[in-house]
Amino acid sequence: MYVAVKGGERAIENAHRLLAHERRGDRDVPELTLAQISEQLSLGVDRVMTEGSLYDRELAALAIKQARGDLIEAIFLVRAFRATLPRFGATEPVDTGAMQVRRRVSSTFKDIPGGQILGPTFDYTHRLLDPQLAEGFAPEAPATGETSTGATPRVTDILGRDGLIEPSPVADADAPVGDLTREPLNFPADRDLRLQNLARADEGFLLALGYSSQRGYGRNHPFAGEIRFGEVEVEFMAEDAGFAVPLGSVALTECQMVNQFKGSATEAPCFTRGYGLAFGQSERKTMSMALVDRSLRARELGEEVIAPGQDEEFVMSHSDNVQATGFVEHLKLPHYVDFQSELGLLRKLRKEFAEANEAPPMQEAAE
Amino acid sequence: MALRYEVVYYHRQLESGKVDVMTGNESLADESGGQARRKAVMAVLAHSATADIEGRLGTIALPAHEDLREPENGLVMVRGRVGGDGAPFNLGEATVSRAAVRLSTGEVGFGYTLGRDREKARLIALCDAMVQSAELAGAIETQVVAPLRAAMVERRNRKAVEAAATRVDFYTLVRGEG
Numbered sequence: 001m002y003v004a005v006k007g008g009e010r011a012i013e014n015a016h017r018l019l020a021h022e023r024r025g026d027r028d029v030p031e032l033t034l035a036q037i038s039e040q041l042s043l044g045v046d047r048v049m050t051e052g053s054l055y056d057r058e059l060a061a062l063a064i065k066q067a068r069g070d071l072i073e074a075i076f077l078v079r080a081f082r083a084t085l086p087r088f089g090a091t092e093p094v095d096t097g098a099m100q101v102r103r104r105v106s107s108t109f110k111d112i113p114g115g116q117i118l119g120p121t122f123d124y125t126h127r128l129l130d131p132q133l134a135e136g137f138a139p140e141a142p143a144t145g146e147t148s149t150g151a152t153p154r155v156t157d158i159l160g161r162d163g164l165i166e167p168s169p170v171a172d173a174d175a176p177v178g179d180l181t182r183e184p185l186n187f188p189a190d191r192d193l194r195l196q197n198l199a200r201a202d203e204g205f206l207l208a209l210g211y212s213s214q215r216g217y218g219r220n221h222p223f224a225g226e227i228r229f230g231e232v233e234v235e236f237m238a239e240d241a242g243f244a245v246p247l248g249s250v251a252l253t254e255c256q257m258v259n260q261f262k263g264s265a266t267e268a269p270c271f272t273r274g275y276g277l278a279f280g281q282s283e284r285k286t287m288s289m290a291l292v293d294r295s296l297r298a299r300e301l302g303e304e305v306i307a308p309g310q311d312e313e314f315v316m317s318h319s320d321n322v323q324a325t326g327f328v329e330h331l332k333l334p335h336y337v338d339f340q341s342e343l344g345l346l347r348k349l350r351k352e353f354a355e356a357n358e359a360p361p362m363q364e365a366a367e
Numbered sequence: 368m369a370l371r372y373e374v375v376y377y378h379r380q381l382e383s384g385k386v387d388v389m390t391g392n393e394s395l396a397d398e399s400g401g402q403a404r405r406k407a408v409m410a411v412l413a414h415s416a417t418a419d420i421e422g423r424l425g426t427i428a429l430p431a432h433e434d435l436r437e438p439e440n441g442l443v444m445v446r447g448r449v450g451g452d453g454a455p456f457n458l459g460e461a462t463v464s465r466a467a468v469r470l471s472t473g474e475v476g477f478g479y480t481l482g483r484d485r486e487k488a489r490l491i492a493l494c495d496a497m498v499q500s501a502e503l504a505g506a507i508e509t510q511v512v513a514p515l516r517a518a519m520v521e522r523r524n525r526k527a528v529e530a531a532a533t534r535v536d537f538y539t540l541v542r543g544e545g
Binding site: 049050053054055056058059082085086087088089090091092093094096097100101102103110111115116117118119143144145146148154156157167168169170171172177178179180181191192193195196199200230233234236238240241243244245246247248249250252254256273275277278279 | 402405406414442443446448450451453455467481495523524526534
């Protein structure tokens with residue numbers, strides 16, 4: 001039970017004023033601009049867009065600034081902003097195969113058409129703090145190389161040609177695409193809803209679940225078939241224009257996990273897959289998402305559900321960090337009346353306990 | 368209105384492969400060619416900065432026009448596909464702006480773009496209307512779209528060559544005496 005508590009207005013107002021002051025920090029230090037956040041803390045912006053479930057770099061940068069760098073608070077702000085705008089509709093599904101690739105690696109095939117493109121990555125860095133960055137640092141211009149004219153097909157498409165990997169589930173033209181922002185979740189949930197949930201899910205939560213599945217909590221022995229990052233064109237079927245209009249492009253990261261064989265008396269064994277997709281350059285997120293997507297397919301693939309990462313109700317009910325933080329953090333709000341009633345009950349119980357123990361033993365024996 | 372729905376239906380049939388562009392109804396095929404041209408222009412403009420579009424439009428005489436739909440902000444739900452090529456799912460929303468402009472000569476243009484820049488949507492709508500006018504289409508293409516397209520291609524190429532420099536060239540080490 002929540003009870004309105006009055007009387008703290010002035011304290012609240014002054015607390016917010018103090019917050020604004022602390023957020024600004026030392027006024028001798030130049031104030032951060034949104035462009036600086038968007039350009040130089042770009043992976044934080046990508047995370048806020050992904051989990052805030054809203055592609056808008058400038059708004060995500062504003063949220064990060066307002067939240068003093070607390071990304072979950074920033075995600076909360078972005079989610080709240082979403083509710084202020086009308087939705088015009090849904091885009092045509094994006095074609096990640098036609099991505100303008102900035103990074104693309106496969107751990108399964110060395111020689112893939114289009115090649116292994118490392119792009120801007122922390123991989124193979126030494127993870128040593130760089131004192132140069134502390135002093136203002138102008139990096140060299142990036143090297144340039146010869147572009148190949150060939151396509152960069154998805155690795156799973158290559159495997160799919162030989163039937164070595166299961167095909168993606170085909171679209172059912174009659175079934176509407178599930179949207180958990182419009183209808184409440186019901187279990188069991190279909191894969192479209194699961195993927196939407198995972199796309200918005202807390203990266204840390206998915207990372208831990210994915211890690212647990214690798215360590216043996218649920219059977220999951222994948223290869224990173226492919227990870228790609230780059231720009232993808234977005235089109236929207238505009239009813240007024242009468243055709244699908246181009247909206248521009250969004251940066252996306254996609255991860256295709258290739259998992260263990262599955263076969264039966266009627267089906268030849270083939271690789272199975274888990275899928276991850278997120279806004280921006282969000283590699284850890286998409287890899288974790290693909291691991292959990294695959295482990296959540298346990299029921300569909302006839303695997304025994306024994307681990308948290310395979311339990312869709314557990315995963316989907318606890319993956320959203322805005323919901324989670326709301327419930328955890330509400331504990332710090334006033335619960336004075338709740339607590340008074342608990343206190344009253346406890347005092348009564350203790351009194352009864354004391355009385356029972358104070359009673360003379362002889363009397364008990366006489367009974 | 369009737370034509371619009373016909374076009375939508377036709378477009379969907381095209382997408383689903385039920386109608387072949389070559390064998391379709393002649394007038395609708397023309398319409399489809401016009402649409403392809405309009406889409407190509409919209410794509411370039413959506414990828415360009417508002418100031419650049421504005422600057423380019425400043426070099427030509429603009430026809431009389433009015434807002435048919437006031438520029439507005441909204442959201443679209445961005446969809447992906449399971450496995451990249453399978454059934455669609457909802458990935459997350461994106462901010463968009465849209466507008467509609469009508470020339471005094473009757474052409475109606477639509478502007479859509481990612482982001483919250485309403486002026487950009489209005490400029491795209493204006494260009495889309497002008498592209499549909501036989502007298503204005505040429506100027507829009509040469510003075511506005513062509514230079515913006517060149518700049519867009521240049522930006523893409525720069526990103527492509529930067530990425531290409533990080534392509535791994537595997538080689539095999541020869542060990543021992545072979």
